[in-house]
Amino acid sequence: MKSKRYSTIFFSALLVFVVMYSCDSASEQKTIEINSESRSPLIKLATQSEFLPGFWMSDSYLKKVEKSKSIYTNRYHSSAFFGFIIGKPNPDIDSFLLKSFPKTEMDFDSYLEFDRQKNVFKGFTNIEGKKEKFELYPLTEEMIKMYFSTIKVTDDYRKVLDENTELRRVLFEGTYFSKDKKFSYQFDRNGKVKGLGDYEYFEVIYDFSKGVDFDAILLYRSSEIGENSDADLFKFEFKKGVLTLIYVEADWILEKYKITDTTVTMIKI
Numbered sequence: 001m002k003s004k005r006y007s008t009i010f011f012s013a014l015l016v017f018v019v020m021y022s023c024d025s026a027s028e029q030k031t032i033e034i035n036s037e038s039r040s041p042l043i044k045l046a047t048q049s050e051f052l053p054g055f056w057m058s059d060s061y062l063k064k065v066e067k068s069k070s071i072y073t074n075r076y077h078s079s080a081f082f083g084f085i086i087g088k089p090n091p092d093i094d095s096f097l098l099k100s101f102p103k104t105e106m107d108f109d110s111y112l113e114f115d116r117q118k119n120v121f122k123g124f125t126n127i128e129g130k131k132e133k134f135e136l137y138p139l140t141e142e143m144i145k146m147y148f149s150t151i152k153v154t155d156d157y158r159k160v161l162d163e164n165t166e167l168r169r170v171l172f173e174g175t176y177f178s179k180d181k182k183f184s185y186q187f188d189r190n191g192k193v194k195g196l197g198d199y200e201y202f203e204v205i206y207d208f209s210k211g212v213d214f215d216a217i218l219l220y221r222s223s224e225i226g227e228n229s230d231a232d233l234f235k236f237e238f239k240k241g242v243l244t245l246i247y248v249e250a251d252w253i254l255e256k257y258k259i260t261d262t263t264v265t266m267i268k269i
Contacts, residue, residue: 053088055163057157058155058158059155059156059157069171070215071215080151080155081157082101084099086098095113101163111123120135120136121138122136132148133148134147135149141159143157166189167206168187168190172202172204172243175268176266176268178266179265179267183266185266191223196264199221199232201225203217204217205218210228212257216234217234218233241268244263245264
């Protein structure tokens with residue numbers, strides 16, 4: 001009888017322990033979920049304002065440029081936007097100003113408004129001369145997804161400091177050496193360049209409206225950026241880890257460009 005009574009007491013105690021542990025676990029899990037939700041970027045407009053404003057570029061475009069090492073071959077981006085700028089929020093109307101770039105005559109500024117009931121940002125813009133509705137979903141602080149309902153297209157966009165900085169990063173950033181390793185060259189994402197004579201700064205060309213029909217960079221002798229005519233134009237080619245810069249004689253007014261035999265070849269180690 002004692003053994004049976006002790007067994008009953010033991011199992012009763014065990015049952016109480018299991019119930020208490022389950023309650024604690026459920027409470028702990030609920031706390032985790034609440035904390036996770038409180039950190040979600042979709043909860044409050046104030047949270048959105050910390051990272052939504054800024055430059056955003058097509059993620060698929062940047063990946064193609066990085067893989068192919070060419071901007072020119074990817075000049076016709078497949079995304080609805082090449083990129084856009086989101087302004088600081090207006091807390092009175094729960095909205096952000098959205099400007100697409102590069103700017104064209106058909107583009108217009110649009111407002112990104114927060115639908116509190118559906119927990120999503122909505123807006124409309126102009127794509128190829130037509131008004132297009134879209135919804136925006138933050139994925140992380142560095143990535144957002146946009147769904148364009150009329151053309152039924154979904155695109156991801158990456159937050160960047162600005163378009164040239166990101167293109168310099170995915171294409172050029174790093175240290176290079178001449179084939180005999182006697183000379184070194186440095187390209188930074190912020191535009192600084194070292195080892196190329198008296199050149200101090202460089203920009204990549206991503207807008208080919210000036211008649212340039214090849215991958216090119218502009219090299220400046222000063223960090224103060226001016227007109228294209230203040231810089232020297234160089235065609236660039238990446239082949240199997242080798243970067244070649246080719247000097248181009250440029251007439252920016254007549255939009256005529258003559259590729260010369262003056263080259264600099266370097267290898268990225």
